[in-house]
Amino acid sequence: MLTELLDSLHAGDGRPALPGATRGELAELVRGYAVALADLDPGDTIALAVRPGPRSLATLLAAYHLGLRVAVLDPTAGPDVLRARLALAAPKLVLADAAAQAVAGWAARLARRAHLALPELGAIAPVRTVGRRLPGSPPALRPRPGRLPRRYEGEGDAVIVFTSGTTSRPRAVVHTRRSLxxxxxxxxxxxxxxxxxxxxxxxxxxxxxxxxxxxxxxxxxxxxxxxxxxxxxxxxxxxxxxxxxxxxxxxxxxxxxxxxxxxxxxxxxxxxxxxxxxxxxxxxxxxxxxxxxxxxxxxxxxxxxxxxxxxxxxxxxxxxxxxxxxxxxxxxxxxxxxxxxxxxxxxxxxxxxxxxxxxxxxxxxxxAKDMILRRAENIYPGLYEPSLHVPGVELALLVGVPAGDGDEHVVAVVQTTAGADERTVRSALREPLARMGSARPDRLVFARIPLAGRSRKPDRQATAALAARR
Structure with a gap:
């Protein structure tokens, strides 16, 4: 699929591709970045901290064309976690745009208020700036003129995506060119x-x-x-x-x-x-x-x-x-x-x-880790949460709240849609709750469910803490 896309991009093609770039302009960026990165060897790792757009996509496509491996950086992970992740990935080069460099440098204090943080990038590997370069930034990785380098035809790793893990033991998913x-x-x-x-x-x-x-x-x-x-x-x-x-x-x-x-x-x-x-x-x-x-x-x-x-x-x-x-x-x-x-x-x-x-x-x-233990019975929330989505319910979670001696109370935390009447929703939930048998909650709490992570998933740990306070 990536090869198919690369083969379909041609200079001068005026059809739109992404906001700010035609297919022809994207083709020129890919060629220019491939020329600029051609000194690296197939299998080398580059770390990428560039906002989504034509330049980040062109860099990824150029890296794939050359057989390089891309480690994707997430500025929401925190500098200590990112430092450990980068130590594991061992990139030969870090590519960062001005925003990422600001998060790692002069704007770090302001960025932390938005839960963004990067370690000092230059301490990990040589850094090159992608896109607009601000005063004091590392040298720019500019698209270079020249012929598109020969395409790498082999197999191997394509991308590293970091997931859950700890500072001492980061977890990084490796997709190959084939699985990608x-x-x-x-x-x-x-x-x-x-x-x-x-x-x-x-x-x-x-x-x-x-x-x-x-x-x-x-x-x-x-x-x-x-x-x-x-x-x-x-x-x-x-x-x-x-x-x-x-x-x-x-x-x-x-x-x-x-x-x-x-x-x-x-x-x-x-x-x-x-x-x-x-x-x-x-x-x-x-x-x-x-x-x-x-x-x-x-x-x-x-x-x-x-x-x-x-x-x-x-x-x-x-x-x-x-x-x-x-x-x-x-x-x-x-x-x-x-x-x-x-x-x-x-x-x-x-x-x-x-x-x-x-x-x-x-x-x-x-x-599996969300299992609730009540009176020596294992309760898996995902079996029952879908039944709680009656009209007027936007989100619903079953969480465990410690009850002493290793036992837990089961609490249903329900977030209603805007304008929904709580009494009407409570009435609509009576039958689904009654059908839950031995998994029926001990308490029903109406509250806004906390979200976490880049994909803004419901945060069960924070929801359980909220239920405990209630």
């Missing part, structure tokens, strides 16, 4: 981009398949999403659940096909997207280690009445099995190769409790 291409091919087949019609989405796994299919891509607006959708009329949109909820609250009217993932996607949320105008609404089950793994359309998810959360049918080539402790294991072409420094995966442990039906549908029962 398989993942983006799977996204292409799922999204089915039509040439010329816009796609709205900001992740690399959306950018490449869409552009390879001839569709221009726009990045989701944080402040004016309803107007952006109205003006673009996108054929497909990929947003996280919090982005969708914010868009719906602001009155967004969706068009085409809408996809959501990176955090649990409820049937109620997908149904709300359909009611807002979308032709289709899809939940995508994906991990950093397996992207993507399964998908489900709104009508099928809404019709599911069994215990647990229907995550969808496994995508072609993806296989699954369930470990003796109930954990879902995945394998297939879209699976990463390994964690950096570890042996290759035989099966990827998802951390999710789940089962697989005879027709290859995945039903999740929550995270």
């Amino acid at each position: 291409t398989a993942g983006m091919t799977a996204v292409h087949d799922l999204v089915r981009p039509v040439p010329g019609a816009p796609v709205l989405g900001g992740t690399f796994f959306v950018l490449v398949p869409s552009l390879a299919g001839g569709a221009p891509v726009a990045f989701p607006s944080r402040r004016a999403l309803p107007r952006q959708i109205r003006e673009l009329n996108p054929q497909a949109t990929y947003l996280t659940p919090p982005q969708i909820r914010a868009g719906l609250a602001a009155g967004a009217r969706f068009t085409g096909r809408v996809y959501s993932g990176s955090a649990p996607v409820s049937a109620a949320l997908l149904s709300a997207v359909r009611r807002s105008g979308a032709a289709e609404a899809w939940g995508v089950y994906a991990l950093t280690e397996v992207f993507p793994a399964a998908a489900v359309e709104e009508s099928e998810k809404a019709a599911f009445t069994g215990d647990g959360d229907l995550a969808g049918r496994l995508l072609p080539g993806v296989t699954a099995q369930v470990a003796p402790d109930g954990e879902l294991l995945l394998s297939g072409p879209t699976a990463a190769d390994r964690y950096l420094g570890d042996d290759p995966f035989e099966w990827v442990a998802t951390g999710d409790i789940g089962r697989v039906t005879e027709d290859r549908k995945v039903v999740l029962g929550g995270r």
